[in-house]
Amino acid sequence: MRLTKYLFTFCFLFCLAGSGLTQIGTSIAETYSLQEGLSDRSVRSIIKGRDSLMWIGTANGLNKFDGYNFTVFNSDPDDSLRLLSSNIQSIHQDTRDQLLIFYENITWMFNIFDPLNYELRKVEISPLTGVKGIVRAIEVDEQGDMFVLTFNESEDSTRLYQFNGQNNFLPVFSLYQPHRVEQNYQAVLRHLSNGDFLINDSAIGLQLLDAEGNIKKYFQANDFRSPEDQSAIPYPNRINILHEDRFGQVWVAWENTPGIFDLQYDDFKFKRKKGFDQSGLYTAIWEDQPGNLLIQQSSPAGMMPEVKNVFAYTPIGQILNFSHLLDDPKIITCLFSEDFFKTIFLGTKDGFKVVRNNRFRIKTYLNQESQEVNNNIVLKGITGDDDYVYLAAESQHWYRLDLATDLLDTLTFWDATGRQLDMECGVNLVKDADGFIWGAACESRLNSKLYKYDPDQCTVEDFDIPYPIRAFTIAENGSFWLGCSPSESNGILLSFNPNTGTYNEFYLQDSYNPLQTSIPNYVFQSRDGLIWVGTGNGVYTFNPTNQHFVRYHTDADSPERRISHNSCLLIYEDEAGNIMLGTQNGLNIIDRESGQIKVLRRRDGLSNNTVTGILPDGTGNFWISTNNGISFYDPSDDTFKNFFQADGFSANAFNPFSFYRDEKGRYYFGSVNGLNVFLPKDLLLHEPKPTVLLTKIERYRSRDDSLMVMESNLHQIDQLVIEPYDTYFALHFTFPEFSRPGKNQYRMKLGNSQTWSNLYNDPIIRFHKFPAGNYTLLVEGADANGNWSAKPFVLPIKVKKPFYEKTWVLVLFILIIFSLIYWVFQSRMRQRLRMEQLRTKLASDLHDEVSGLLSGIAMQSDLVQFMVTDSRIQTRLKTIGEVSRKAMSKMSDVIWSIDSRKDQLEDLIGRMHEHADEMLLPLNIRYDIQISHKLDRSQKIPANIRQDLYFIYKEAINNIAKHSNANRVFINMRQSGNYFELSVQDNGTPVQQLAPAHAHENMGDQSGTAKSIGAAAQSIKKKGGQGLSNLKMRAERLKADLNINRKDGYAILLRMKKFM
Known part of the structure; x- marks a missing residue:
């Protein structure tokens, strides 16, 4: 039901106009004293040196300040840089940008200090350096020239000297001026830009003199009257x-x-x-x-x-x-x-202060200097027209700012009975197409009112709404969408007709309320007609015509519906139709064409993750208010510049609905402590920023467990050389913007990296066990607002290799290794050659001596056998001959196995043929030796392998000759993959037992030689010796597999890794 009342508006002049309103009572300052490292509370002099750092003279020494730390120089006897005194009177810079240090109660001497290389020297002001008389005044002009004024009472003369920059003073002029020097006497000297001098003598008055000492004007008391x-x-x-x-x-x-x-x-x-x-x-x-x-x-x-x-x-x-x-x-x-x-840098009797003077950059209204939050005026809505800007506070009042006069009025409303209208829980202000100002306020916890204010008639009309209004917007057709909360856990959307004052609750099909579990925070209609509702449980969007409904939230299955936080406080549509959602966890930008969502948070440069307001600047950039500062966002490169209370704003926390841009380009942001107004040009300063400065180098040398610190002559470093034993080194930087050094930002590039590594607020770059090589370090700095330096600081770095990693050491080491290998190889070759020579000599000696002896024994036994008639002696002589011949055969095998001239595979094959001929052919056993074409007959075989292979083969042939009744033997030598194989197989069947008679019968038709061989074979058989165990032993020595098959005749297979 609509209830209409016509009320009168009484406008109070709030008397907040003019300069008094637009200023903050105090500026933001950083204070430094003893606790921060300052040498004394009493600060006497402050200058900025040519090193771009601050130099502070105190009652107890000279202080260098880089924004983070103080380095102190004083008169301590243990200090390598010992000043004349610690009680400094003033500091100046000379023509070479060196520091001239003057001390309390010391007029006859001063120090010259070079701030870059820390060179210190003292200069006397005495006749030895060309100065006569008592020093009465010292002047250092804007160009850095130093002058000394003296008075000689005995001569009644005043003299002026100029310092030549070395160790002497040159006379400028001398005046005869008799006067009496009293206890409270003072002389002050000033060198003017045109070359003249002003001298005020408390005894004789003020004089104007030219460079030659001619008095141009002697001022009298009347010269100070008009x-x-x-x-x-x-x-x-x-x-x-x-x-x-x-x-x-x-x-x-x-x-x-x-x-x-x-x-x-x-x-x-x-x-x-x-x-x-x-x-x-x-x-x-x-x-x-x-x-x-x-x-x-x-x-x-x-x-x-x-x-x-x-x-x-x-x-x-x-x-x-x-x-x-x-x-x-x-x-x-x-x-x-x-x-x-x-x-501004201030010296006080209690320390050193750095004041950021923001008073004239940002105008503030309705702000309280008190830190008590309850006293602050919290703005929850801003709108306006060409003449006025209207403000809605969270409680009690609306305000109107006259843009022409800068006067702020308080708008207070009464009903017809004279009761003041309650404006608690103010939410939003919106101007409709007819120029009416609409706002909302709660009447109780259960209902609220929607107000329509007529600026021309200064009247207001109210409409009862049964639920508390949390947000509202005006649709394209002039109707209103109201986001309400019937309870603390659910919401509802109302459609309000401003012409009739009626409203309807909005439901989807089947009477479904999409906000039944969500409290609305913001309502917005995009240009395509969709209604967007930001809630504490996600963002809802629907088409009022076909009621198509979509929800964006953190747990959405589709990435095109997944946002960074469910609590949405702001919805904005840019010129391209993209939707920007201000949540409590960053800014979500929905690309309407692709559906992709980009999230920007504090780690990306945003001042705070809770976004409360967005205003375009007309060039594609945006001003974004948050719970901690305001960000200027450039979408072209996703960069931010941030501004805070320290920049002149009345507070850091800004409110939803409380942002506005007028026709003249001024921006209005309401905070928890009043209104802030600024022009972008006053915040976006495009002046070039200084380059980062290297202030200190620290190295930890592990070899002698020492820490080396370098603070002077840093400007002379063309390349930083790091020794191999510098296991740790750190580079200290500063960005010479001292108003808020703790908020200065840094980033670096190293080597060929194409991207910057963000160091955030840390001015120290640390390297630990850095690999040897040549690098180029680039460092950039920015102030607290994100204004980066015009050009980077560039430092080439060379990390030396350890001694043992240097090229010539490695080459020498390789040469030594190769020399050792060559020596070992030569030694082994010589040893092998000696071994082969020894084998050849042994083989020759055994053949010539032992074989000859055995042959002689065999021949002598045969001769003697025919000479004796005793049968027993003949039998023994026959046995001696057979044993001699057998020994000769064994000796022949041994000589062959050790002879280095028989190391080729061809020699082994030949020996195998010889033994097969000797053992098989007399028994009418034919044999066939096949050698694979993959085997190189000319290749040498290690002696041990050749020997073991031959004896295994020989044993196999002997066993066939002894135990098989075969008439054919197949011998195969081949390579199969990575293996060498030797097989010996006959075609007979094993003989279980051979009787002597049978053997004799079989050998009856053989020749004498055959008979003797057969007899030898039978004797060998009767021995039943160590054949099988020898085969296994030799196979194990060769690391070979040996298979023996006696089922069908006799067969062996030797398989070992190939050796050639």
Whole structure:
């Protein structure tokens, strides 16, 4: 049911306009003191050296700061670089960018320190170096030239000297100026850009002199008055400020005298500077590279007066209040900055501060400086038109920002009875086609109201909705889709008609509610008419016409429906029709053509995984708000630049529905602490970023268990050489952006790698047992926003090989190995040759001596046998002859086996033929020897193999001759694969027992020689000796398989690995 009320809107001027509204009370600062390694709390001087690092002078030494660590130099006697004193007064840079170090209460000497190679020398200011008189003032001008002003009381002379950069001073001019030096005496010297000098002497006043010492102007008290200001000032007087800016303007402020003056060159008079509070006491002035001035206004009392205000004076004459730089205690002892609108380095009596000045980059509204979250105004909706931007807070109010006046109004609504309308649980603001502003708020935990605000009539109309509204959107036809939650566990979608004020609950076919288990967080209609609903249980999309329904969630079977997190807080469609889902685990981009989903998370560069808002920039890029910062996303290369509270935003956490871009290109993001407004050009600074610096090299040498650290002369390293025993080395880098060094990012390439390896926030690259070789290391750095350095740092690295891996050592080692092998080979060849010679000699000696002797015995026994008649003696003589002949046969085998001249296979085959002829042919047994063509008859055989093969063969032939009644023997020698085979087989049947008579009968028709051989065979048979065991023993020696078959005659098969 619709309930309509016409209410009046009362507009309060919130009085938040102007510069006061657009500034943060305090800037983000990094503070360093003793705990962080600073040598002393009292900081006296700060400069940036030519090494791009910060050098800080304190009351207890000189500090080098690389963004992470302090390196301290002082007057410690044990320090190899011993300063004259630890109590530093000021630091300057000379013309060669060396550091000039001056000390408290030491005017006759100073140090010159080279920040690159750590060379330190001292220079005297005395007659020995050309200076006469007492030192009253020292000046180092913008170019680094050093001047010394002295006073000689006995001669009443003032002298000026210039340092020549070595060890001497050259006189510039000398003046006769008698005056009395009192206890509170002060002299201040300034060298002007045109070559003139300003000298303020507290005893005689301010003088302007040319380079030759001629007085161009002797200022009097009247020179500090004007027709408009006739107030008198104490003069002569001590001076607080005497400064010439980059544009030639001279600034003066006197001690204990209010006001600040500038020199008018037309009449050489000083006038009070317009725009400044002339009732205040000005105590210090600093200048940055663009020519902006910071001028400090202090209270009049104390040795270290408290700073009341800090003003910036720009080159175009603007005066800006920079007092937001101050913090308790409000005392600034020194200051340095290359640009006051970026990063400022402050010295205080309590330490060293790095302030990031973001005050003028981002405008903030409705933000609270208090850290109590309950006091913050949380914005939950932003929309607008050409004239106004409307804001909805999470509770109580709507706001209207006038873009023309920058005034912020509070919109408070009452009903007809005068009761203020409750705007709790504000959700979203949307402007319809007719210019009406729509928003929602909860009336209770069970229902809510939808508000329609008329900006022209300043009236509001409300509509009762029975459920709390969590999100809503306006469809193409002007109707509304409301995402509601009837309970804390389920949701429902309502279709609302703004013309009639009626609504309908949306169900799919069969009265199915797709959101029955999901609470809606965001409702969106894409250009193709689909309704997208982001919930805590996935993303639902459907066509209201045909009710086609699809769900995206983490457990989807199809990768085209699988997203990174079920809780979706945002839905956006880009120009290409791709859908971007902001979830609590990254940005999911759905390619509508391919269906693929790309997920971008923090590890990919996004500032935080919880995405709450997306705005295009009109060039294809996007600004993305998250729960921790805002990211600028470039889809062309998937890179991000991130911005946080430290960059000037009022908070890090940003809210859903709270993002808007106006017609002038300004971006509005609502946070948990008010509104933030900026132009992209103020955040996306396209100035080149510096190159990464190498600050330290550490090596661990395992050979002597030592750690070597190198911090100086790093600029001279053309190639880093790593010795073989440097088992570990580390390279320390810094990116010279000091506002948030802990957030600086690094990446590296090594060798021929085509991709960068992300080091994130770690400035140290460590290498352990790095392989020998030549490498090229490239390192890039970026600030906390992701602005990468213009060019990489390049360092060639050579890792030396160990001594034993060098080429000449390896060649020598190989030569030694080859020499040893050759020597061993030659030794074996000589030994083998000696063995063959010995075998040949033994064979020859045995043949000539023993065989001849046995032959003689056999012949003598035969002769004697015919000479005696006694039968018994004849039998014995016959036995002697047979034994001699048998011994001759055995000896012949032995001589053949050891003779090195018989090592060829052909010799073995020949010997086999001889023995077969000797044993088989007399028994009428024919034999056939077949030799495979794969065997090379001319190849040599090892002596042991030749011997064992022959004796196995011989034993086999002997067994056939003794035990078989065969008449044919087949002998085969061949190679089968990787094996050598020797087979001997007959065609007979084994004889079980041969009687002597039978044997005699068989041999009856044989010749005498045959008879004797047969008799020898029978005698051998009768012995029944060691034949079988010898066969097995020789086969084992050859590592061969030996098979003996007696079933059908006699057969043996020898099988062994081939040896030729």
